[in-house]
Amino acid sequence: MFDPTIFENLKVAFENHIYDLDNITGQIEVINRKDYLDMAVMSRELALEFKLMSQNKVSAEVVLKAGLKDLSAEILETPGTDPGCTLLIYFYKKVRNVTLECQQIDTIIEKIWKPVLKPTQTLSFTYKEMPNLYLNKIELTFNRLINEEQIGDIPELIDHVMQTLLALNKVG
Helix, strand or coil: CCCCCHHHHHHHHHHHHHHHHHHCCCCEEEEEEEEEEECCCCEEEEEEEEEECCCCCEEEEEEEEECHHHHHHHHCCCCCCCCCEEEEEEEEEEECCHHHHHHHHHHHHHHHHCCCCCCEEEEECCCCCCCCCEEEEEEEECCCCECHHHHHHHHHHHHHHHHHHHHHHCCC
C-alpha cells in the first residue's frame, strides 16, 4: 500500500488551504502553480503564487521542497534522521525609491514575522531601460525543516502571508 511522504501530505495541506481562500472565500487569486519532480536529482517542489483579490501590487509565493536526502531518509526510515521539507516564502513587489521602500519592507517583515533568519531583498530591472522601477523579490527562509507536525500551523502561516501582502501593498 502507498504511504504518502511528508512532502505529499504537506503539499495537500497547503493546496487545500490556499485553494479554499481562492475558490471558497474569494480572498485571494492563485496566479501561478508549479509542481515539479526533478528526476535528475530526485527532488520535489511545489510553488503556489497568489495575490489578494482587492490589491494587485504584490504577490506571494509559498514554496515547499524536498530533496533526495530527506525523501530517502523518510522512505528508508534511516535511524538518527529527522526528515522534513524546506519551506520558503517569497513576496514580489515593484519599488521606485529603493532606499526608502526597502527599509519600509524590512520593518514590515520584522514586525509581522519576527524572523530568526534575516530576509533578503533582491532587486532587478530590465537592461537598457532606465532603472526607475525595480522588481523586489523578498525571500523569507526558516531555520529548520517542517513536517506533518506543522500542518496545523498552515492557516496561521498563510494568515501571516496575507497580512504581509496587505502591508506591502501600502508601501510606495
